[in-house]
Each structure stands twice: as structure tokens, then as C-alpha cells.
Amino acid sequence: MTPILEVKNLHVAYSARAGEICPALVGVNFVLGPGEILGVLGESGSGKSTLAASLLQLLPLNGKIQQGEILFEGKDLLKVSPQELRRTRGGRIGLIFQEPSSSLHPSIQVGRQVSDVLAAHESLDRRTLREKTSELFAAVFPTGAERISRSYPHELSGGQRQRVLIAQAIACGPSLVIADEPTASLDPTTQREILLLFRTLRQKFSLAMIFITHNPSLLADFADRILVLYAGRVAEIGPTAKVLSSPKHPYTEALLQCLPSHLREDQSMRKARLHVIAGDPPDSSLPAKGCLFEPRCTQRMEVCKGSEPPPFTVSELHEVSCFKFAG
Amino acid sequence: MRYLLRRLLHAVFLLLGVSLLTFLFSALAPGNYFDEMRLNPQISPETVAALRAQYQLDRPLPVRYAHWLNALAHGQMGFSFAYNSPVAPLLWARARNTLLLTVTATLLAWLLALPLGVWSAARLGRAPDRVISWTTATLLVIPDLVLALGLLIIAVRTGWFPTGGLTSVGFDDMSPLHKLRDLAWHMTLPVTALVLAALPTLVRHVRASVAEVLEAPFLRAALGHGLPHSKLLYGYALRAAANPLISLFGFSVGTLLSGSLLVEVIMSWPGLGPFLLEAILARDLYVVIGGVLLSMIFLVAGNLFADVLLYWADPRIRTAASAK
Amino acid sequence: MQPLLRVENLVKHYAAGRSAGSRDKHVALDGVSLSIAPQSTLALIGESGSGKSTLALCIACLEHPTSGSIWFEGIDVAALHENQQRKFRPRIQLVFQDPARSLNPRWTALEIASEPLVVRQDTSKQERENKALELLDCVAIPRRLASQRADELSGGQKQRLAIARALALEPKLIILDEALSALDCSVQAQISNLLLELQSSFGLTYLFITHDFAMAAHLADQIAVMDRGRIVESGPAENILRSPSHEVTRALLAATLPITETPGVGLEL
Numbered sequence: 063m064t065p066i067l068e069v070k071n072l073h074v075a076y077s078a079r080a081g082e083i084c085p086a087l088v089g090v091n092f093v094l095g096p097g098e099i100l101g102v103l104g105e106s107g108s109g110k111s112t113l114a115a116s117l118l119q120l121l122p123l124n125g126k127i128q129q130g131e132i133l134f135e136g137k138d139l140l141k142v143s144p145q146e147l148r149r150t151r152g153g154r155i156g157l158i159f160q161e162p163s164s165s166l167h168p169s170i171q172v173g174r175q176v177s178d179v180l181a182a183h184e185s186l187d188r189r190t191l192r193e194k195t196s197e198l199f200a201a202v203f204p205t206g207a208e209r210i211s212r213s214y215p216h217e218l219s220g221g222q223r224q225r226v227l228i229a230q231a232i233a234c235g236p237s238l239v240i241a242d243e244p245t246a247s248l249d250p251t252t253q254r255e256i257l258l259l260f261r262t263l264r265q266k267f268s269l270a271m272i273f274i275t276h277n278p279s280l281l282a283d284f285a286d287r288i289l290v291l292y293a294g295r296v297a298e299i300g301p302t303a304k305v306l307s308s309p310k311h312p313y314t315e316a317l318l319q320c321l322p323s324h325l326r327e328d329q330s331m332r333k334a335r336l337h338v339i340a341g342d343p344p345d346s347s348l349p350a351k352g353c354l355f356e357p358r359c360t361q362r363m364e365v366c367k368g369s370e371p372p373p374f375t376v377s378e379l380h381e382v383s384c385f386k387f388a389g
Numbered sequence: 390m391r392y393l394l395r396r397l398l399h400a401v402f403l404l405l406g407v408s409l410l411t412f413l414f415s416a417l418a419p420g421n422y423f424d425e426m427r428l429n430p431q432i433s434p435e436t437v438a439a440l441r442a443q444y445q446l447d448r449p450l451p452v453r454y455a456h457w458l459n460a461l462a463h464g465q466m467g468f469s470f471a472y473n474s475p476v477a478p479l480l481w482a483r484a485r486n487t488l489l490l491t492v493t494a495t496l497l498a499w500l501l502a503l504p505l506g507v508w509s510a511a512r513l514g515r516a517p518d519r520v521i522s523w524t525t526a527t528l529l530v531i532p533d534l535v536l537a538l539g540l541l542i543i544a545v546r547t548g549w550f551p552t553g554g555l556t557s558v559g560f561d562d563m564s565p566l567h568k569l570r571d572l573a574w575h576m577t578l579p580v581t582a583l584v585l586a587a588l589p590t591l592v593r594h595v596r597a598s599v600a601e602v603l604e605a606p607f608l609r610a611a612l613g614h615g616l617p618h619s620k621l622l623y624g625y626a627l628r629a630a631a632n633p634l635i636s637l638f639g640f641s642v643g644t645l646l647s648g649s650l651l652v653e654v655i656m657s658w659p660g661l662g663p664f665l666l667e668a669i670l671a672r673d674l675y676v677v678i679g680g681v682l683l684s685m686i687f688l689v690a691g692n693l694f695a696d697v698l699l700y701w702a703d704p705r706i707r708t709a710a711s712a713k
Numbered sequence: 714m715q716p717l718l719r720v721e722n723l724v725k726h727y728a729a730g731r732s733a734g735s736r737d738k739h740v741a742l743d744g745v746s747l748s749i750a751p752q753s754t755l756a757l758i759g760e761s762g763s764g765k766s767t768l769a770l771c772i773a774c775l776e777h778p779t780s781g782s783i784w785f786e787g788i789d790v791a792a793l794h795e796n797q798q799r800k801f802r803p804r805i806q807l808v809f810q811d812p813a814r815s816l817n818p819r820w821t822a823l824e825i826a827s828e829p830l831v832v833r834q835d836t837s838k839q840e841r842e843n844k845a846l847e848l849l850d851c852v853a854i855p856r857r858l859a860s861q862r863a864d865e866l867s868g869g870q871k872q873r874l875a876i877a878r879a880l881a882l883e884p885k886l887i888i889l890d891e892a893l894s895a896l897d898c899s900v901q902a903q904i905s906n907l908l909l910e911l912q913s914s915f916g917l918t919y920l921f922i923t924h925d926f927a928m929a930a931h932l933a934d935q936i937a938v939m940d941r942g943r944i945v946e947s948g949p950a951e952n953i954l955r956s957p958s959h960e961v962t963r964a965l966l967a968a969t970l971p972i973t974e975t976p977g978v979g980l981e982l
Binding site: 118148149150151152159160161164166167169170179182183214216217227230231 | 456558606613614616617620702708
Binding site for chain 1: 867
């Protein structure tokens with residue numbers, strides 16, 4: 063099956079105020095099949111938001127894609143014309159940014175904001191535009207769709223705003239949706255509803271998704287594969303169940319160990335110290351030598367200091383960038 | 390609705406307060422119109438006293454104020470000593486001339502400032518923006534007086550424009566089209582002076598507001614949805630940047646009568662400015678009060694207008710207002 | 714043992730509606746009662762709009778309840794006058810969710826940690842600085858960061874700083890209003906450990922407000938569940954987790970998606 067998205071050797075960096083170049087993504091490779099949900103797991107500083115922004119070239123002024131290829135449906139997005147890029151954005155790739163509270167225009171009705179996306183990519187007459195917008199709202203809001211489409215963002219709750227963002231992202235029937243921490247500021251029950259909505263939409267429209275988050279528990283039961291990002295590099299990529307239950311990369315292992323588990327029957331574990339990852343994430347402005355996780359790794363070896371580990375295949379579709387699995 | 394009514398009521402009280410203060414200050418200021426007359430040996434003290442009684446200057450202050458308010462309620466604004474005629478028509482004739490100038494200048498200034506500011510903000514830090522910033526900074530620094538005088542010099546030296554006045558000799562005999570052309574010809578320099586004086590501030594404000602909005606997450610999100618460039622700039626960015634600009638616009642409307650005094654005096658434009666100046670120097674009490682009140686009405690109306698526009702343009706203000 | 718904090722029938726009404734066309738009176742708290750034993754942790758769980766933050770503000774004497782009482786160390790602080798209440802404020806401290814917004818980004822870490830000490834007029838600048846450095850040590854912020862501006866610190870460091878600031882006046886009760894929610898998972902673990910350490914070193918009592926059941930289960934002795942201004946269920950943590958009785962509790966528990974478990978993964982002894 064031809065992949066819908068192929069990212070090859072992506073390098074993105076920011077220039078800091080003082081002029082130094084801080085790499086944000088280094089040598090990122092992954093492939094996404096049609097209708098597949100890829101969960102990108104990363105903490106602050108891992109480069110996950112940079113990844114979302116660079117796929118559609120929406121980096122801030124000081125960010126630059128240094129090299130790499132982003133092949134969407136066979137075409138390299140880094141080489142297409144500006145018009146083609148504009149058509150892709152929103153038209154063939156939908157985008158859901160963080161912070162629903164600030165991703166909507168404060169003085170335009172949300173219904174209009176969704177129709178604006180439709181109008182930007184399809185030439186429809188007014189009546190069809192209105193009908194399609196109503197359909198979209200009905201798809202994401204089980205009740206009160208009409209009233210909500212006439213509201214302003216500040217009159218809606220966080221969950222409702224998030225649904226509006228989803229409506230905008232799927233408006234033109236894209237084949238891929240990139241969601242950057244779409245549930246970050248929401249309550250758990252609302253989070254759950256949004257995830258279920260995504261799943262329904264995926265089934266209905268056979269959408270592929272890149273779901274970016276720092277919370278591993280959201281990806282269980284939801285993503286097909288997980289890509290773990292650390293310091294701008296892909297640490298591990300594999301099927302969800304495998305990555306979560308038997309993580310191979312020391313970072314993934316350590317990260318999952320940090321989570322308190324409420325299913326624990328043994329209550330004597332309560333209020334015990336949680337496992338932490340020693341040290342701090344690396345400073346991207348300093349030059350990298352060797353594996354970037356090595357200073358904090360409990361399983362480090364001599365070879366780890368010398369060079370950065372390439373990805374090694376552990377099993378089918380499961381790759382780990384760690385010298386533990388060399389050879 | 391309640392919000393607007395409250396603002397209106399506020400405005401009325403404000404105007405009453407201003408009229409009272411103006412009355413008080415003018416009446417308490419030393420001297421009155423008839424002092425000049427008293428110094429003139431040819432006019433007998435009895436005549437002066439009679440005139441004073443005629444204009445009720447010998448009545449106590451509160452009575453005079455009450456009389457004046459009463460007259461106001463009937464649409465009259467008192468009597469001018471100098472011109473020996475009711476104030477209202479005098480003021481109005483002059484105010485019309487001023488408005489001719491300022492409305493044109495304000496419209497032009499805004500129509501130029503908006504695209505310039507947006508264009509500048511979209512190219513922040515790059516060459517076009519820097520040129521505009523530099524130009525506006527220079528214009529800001531040059532005092533209005535110098536600008537007006539400078540233009541006047543051009544008029545004198547080149548003879549391309551008249552050096553003053555509203556119309557040429559023989560205006561009444563011209564055809565309507567000629568009249569219009571004549572008027573426009575006379576208006577050019579004063580309007581240019583006013584526009585050059587107002588433009589830099591406006592451009593900088595538009596630029597700053599739009600530049601701030603261009604950084605906003607919702608704009609990046611809109612870009613991510615593939616919205617076309619023009620829609621992003623004008624439909625989304627400018628609209629979000631509207632709030633401070635609307636307030637500024639209200640201020641522009643508010644200073645329609647008062648902002649052009651200097652230019653009018655220098656370019657001999659028969660507007661409200663020179664008229665008021667004259668009246669103040671002559672202690673023509675009711676003209677002064679009338680003029681000040683008229684200016685205040687515009688100022689208050691301008692602010693009210695801005696409030697109404699803000700209320701209409703920003704749904705968050707509507708929500709906050711109805712919650713009170 | 715007398716509870717450190719006992720809230721009785723707390724009611725709080727807000728005068729205005731929050732969105733266009735809604736009711737005139739908004740009932741944020743509708744008769745809330747709870748109690749916290751000294752040196753223990755009560756986790757208050759609820760969704761947004763349930764009134765948890767309003768409750769936190771009332772207990773910290775930053776909002777006046779409409780009716781009800783708040784007994785702190787045996788005294789009804791809700792009934793006190795503003796001036797008398799001020800005496801109690803240092804003993805009840807708040808740590809907020811978003812350290813980026815609760816800390817002045819232009820101030821240095823040292824300035825932020827020493828600011829509350831200015832209230833104690835009997836200390837000199839040097840004494841305040843020394844105490845502030847000690848506080849930074851307590852929360853494991855390296856001294857070399859003391860002169861860094863708050864906006865140059867990481868999320869975890871900022872939250873530690875907020876905790877240091879809360880400790881400055883030696884409080885008895887610390888209210889943590891979603892203090893971990895905005896942090897990465899590994900950082901949450903670090904801060905959670907820190908909180909437990911501080912609790913045993915300083916004998917602190919915590920009111921831990923959250924919507925994360927997993928973390929609540931980990932840190933709390935007692936759990937109370939709030940919904941629409943009322944406490945719908947409360948009791949010892951084990952009981953609530955093992956057999957939740959109210960539907961809201963069950964819905965919240967169900968929403969915490971489970972992770973595939975392996976023995977040994979999750980806790981370090």
C-alpha cells in the first residue's frame with residue numbers, strides 16, 4: 063500500500079536571539095499509511111510541535127527546514143509552488159493546533175470560521191456553503207449544532223471549541239489530519255469524547271492521523287503506532303501495544319515508569335516515590351556528541367558516548383535508535 | 390441597548406457639566422466685553438450700563454446660566470456682543486467650513502493609513518516597512534505649525550494654490566462645476582496640512598495593532614487552513630486589530646471641530662477656529678461658550694460613536710456589557 | 714484529632730452570568746463540606762465548572778463565601794474581618810496550574826522566592842536572600858539558577874519555584890490547584906516526589922485539586938469528588954478507587970484511560 067505521508071531525513075532548526083542555531087528535529091524518518099493513526103509521543107523540548115508545524119511549513123520566522131523530504135501522496139511538499147501549498151493546507155491536510163482558546167478568531171462566529179475554510183478551497187455558492195457547514199457541525203456536535211455555529215468562541219466551553227477546530231480540520235475532506243495536543247487543556251471526560259470523535263471520524267472518512275501528545279495514556283487503545291521523540295530524534299517507533307507494554311528504548315521505558323498507576327490493587331504502593339528520569343533534557347544550543355539520552359540513561363554503554371545510534375530493527379515495524387539493539 | 394442608553398445619559402450629564410464650567414470660567418475671568426467700551430471716553434457710562442443691562446450682565450451668575458439653558462432648550466445659544474446677532478447661526482456657518490476641511494482630511498487620512506499600516510505590518514522589519522517608519526517618524530517630529538507654514542510658502546512661491554480663503558472672488562457667479570473646482574482648489578493645502586499631521590500617528594497605530602495580531606495563534610491556524618492571503622490580512626488580522634483602531638477613530642471624529650484651529654488660522658480658512666479665537670480675545674461670552682459646547686458635543690459624540698462601534702464589532706464587549 | 718481544615722456548608726454565588734443570556738446568579742458552591750486531617754492529603758476531583766477553584770479561593774481567603782464557615786485551626790476564617798483574615802493568609806498558600814502566568818516572568822528566581830518574606834518587616838534584605846536560597850535548595854533548584862529570570866526556566870523548574878514561594882512563610886496548608894496538570898509526565902513524577910518529601914519534612918497538609926484520578930490516587934489519603942458545586946462522594950482513597958458509588962465518580966474513573974500494564978512498571982520501591 064502506498065504510504066500517504068513519507069518523511070525522510072527531516073532536519074529543522076531555530077536561530078536563537080544571539081544567533082546560534084538550535085536544532086529542533088534531526089534526521090526524522092517515518093511513514094504513514096492511509097487511514098493509520100500515528101501517535102507522536104514527546105515531552106517539552108522534544109520537537110513534537112516543530113514536527114507538526116514543519117509538515118505544512120508553518121514554522122515561525124526564526125525556524126528553518128534545513129534538509130529532508132516530506133512526501134505527501136507522492137509529492138514533496140517542500141518543493142511545491144506556494145499555490146499548491148496553500149491548497150494542501152486545509153484542503154488535503156487538516157491541522158488542529160494546540161490551545162483551542164486562542165486558535166479561533168475572537169470576533170467571528172464559529173460557523174463563519176468553518177465556512178471560511180470551505181470557501182478557501184472549494185468554489186461553492188452560498189446555499190451549498192451553508193448546507194455543508196451545517197453538516198459539518200452536525201457531525202461534530204451531537205446536540206445544539208445550529209446554536210453553536212452562531213456563537214462566538216468566548217461563549218463556548220473548551221471542549222466545544224475543540225470540536226470547532228476539528229470541524230475546520232475535516233471541512234474539505236482531507237486524507238490526513240495533524241493534531242497537536244488537541245486534548246491538552248480539557249477535562250478527562252471531554253478528552254475521552256474527543257478521542258472517540260476522532261475514531262468515529264477516522265472510520266467514516268478513512269482519515270489518517272498524526273496525534274501529538276506528551277501523555278502516553280491517551281495513545282493506548284487509540285493510536286496504531288507510536289513514534290517516540292527525544293531531543294528532536296526518533297527514539298523508537300513501533301506498534302502501540304508493543305511500545306507501551308514492552309518499550310525497548312531506555313527513554314520510553316523510563317517515561318512509562320514515571321506514570322502513577324491507579325489500577326494498582328496493592329495500596330501500599332500509594333504515596334511511594336515515583337520513578338523519575340534523572341537529569342534534565344539536553345540544551346539544544348550545545349553541540350551534540352553521541353546519544354543524547356546517554357547522560358540520563360541507566361543502561362548506557364561506552365559506545366553511546368561516541369556517536370548517535372541509528373535505528374535498529376527490533377521486530378516487524380518496530381525500530382529503536384539505541385546501541386543496545388545493534389547487530 | 391441598556392448599555393447604550395446609559396452611555397447617552399452619561400454624555401448628557403457630561404455636556405451639562407462642561408457648559409456650567411465654561412460659563413463659570415468665562416464669567417469669572419477678569420474683564421468683560423464692555424471693558425473696552427468703558428475705556429472709550431466717547432461712550433458715556435450710562436450707555437455702557439444700559440448695554441450691560443440689555444445683555445443681562447448685571448444679573449447674578451446662576452440666573453444668567455438658567456436663562457442660557459432655557460435658551461438652549463429652544464435651540465438658541467445666546468447673543469454675540471461683537472456681531473450683535475444670535476450666536477447659533479454664526480457658529481454654524483463657521484463650523485460648516487471647518488467640517489468641510491476636517492471631514493475630508495479625516496477620511497483621506499484613514500483611507501491612506503489603513504492600507505499603509507497593514508502593508509507595513511505584513512512586511513515588518515523589511516525595507517518597505519522601514520521606509521514607512523522613517524517617514525512617519527519624521528512627519529511626527531515636524532510640528533503642525535511648520536508643516537502648515539511650509540505649505541503656505543509653497544503656495545506663495547509657486548502660485549499653484551491660493552494662499553488663503555474659502556473661495557475666490559466671483560464665486561457666486563460660477564457654474565456649479567466651477568464652484569466645486571474652486572472650493573477644492575482652496576481646500577487642497579489646508580487638507581494636505583491636516584492629513585500630513587494626522588497620518589503618521591494613524592499609520593503607526595494601524596501597523597502596531599496589525600503586527601501584534603499577525604503573531605496571534607488564530608492567525609497561524611487560519612494560515613494552516615489555507616485561507617488566501619487577502620482574507621488573512623483584511624478579513625482576519627485587521628478585524629482582530631480593530632479595537633484600538635475603533636477607539637482611535639472615535640477620537641478622530643471627536644476632534645473634527647477642534648483639531649484644525651492652527652491650520653485654519655495660518656491658512657486663513659474661515660472656520661470655527663479663528664472665530665473662536667477672536668471671540669475669546671474680545672470676551673464675547675456667549676460665542677465662546679457656544680463654541681466650546683459645540684466642540685464638546687463633537688468630542689462626546691465621537692467617543693459615543695466609538696463605543697457603539699466597539700459594541701457592534703466585538704462580541705466579547707457585548708457579552709461583558711450584558712453581564713453587568 | 715482535630716482536623717486542620719473543616720469546611721461547613723460553604724455557599725458561593727456570583728452575581729453575573731458568564732455567557733450572553735444566561736441566568737443572573739451563578740451558584741459556584743452549593744453547600745460544600747469537607748475536612749482535612751493535619752499532615753494528610755485530600756484530593757479534590759472534579760471537572761471544570763464543578764467549583765473546585767472557587768473552593769480553593771474561598772479557603773485561601775481570597776474570595777468571600779456567600780454563607781457557611783471555614784474552620785482553620787479551630788477558627789472560622791470566613792467570619793473574620795479583612796484585617797484579621799490577613800493574619801491567616803500566610804498559613805494557607807496556593808500553587809496554581811500555570812507557572813508561566815502565576816510567576817512574574819521578568820523577576821529572577823531569587824526575587825520570586827524572597828518576595829513573600831517582605832511581609833515580615835523584621836528581616837533584612839540579606840536575611841531574606843539567604844532564606845530564599847534555602848527555599849530554592851528545598852525544592853532542588855540549583856543555586857546557579859537563582860539569578861535567572863523566571864521566563865528562562867523550564868516548566869518543571871517554574872513549578873518548583875512556585876512551590877518554593879508558597880513555602881516561604883511556613884504555611885500549614887498548601888492548596889495545589891491543578892498544579893501538575895500542565896507538566897510533562899516525567900516532570901509530574903519529579904514534582905510529585907518533591908511534594909511528598911516536603912510533606913514529611915515540614916509536616917504540610919495538602920489540598921490537591923485535580924482532574925487526574927491517577928495522580929490523585931497516588932498522592933491522596935482522602936478523596937472528595939465534586940460536581941456542580943457539591944461534594945458528591947468522599948472518603949478514604951482506597952474505598953473510592955475500589956468501589957466508587959456515585960455515577961460522577963465512576964464516569965471520571967472510566968475516563969482515565971488505562972495503559973497496558975506490566976508488573977514492575979510504574980513504581981520504584
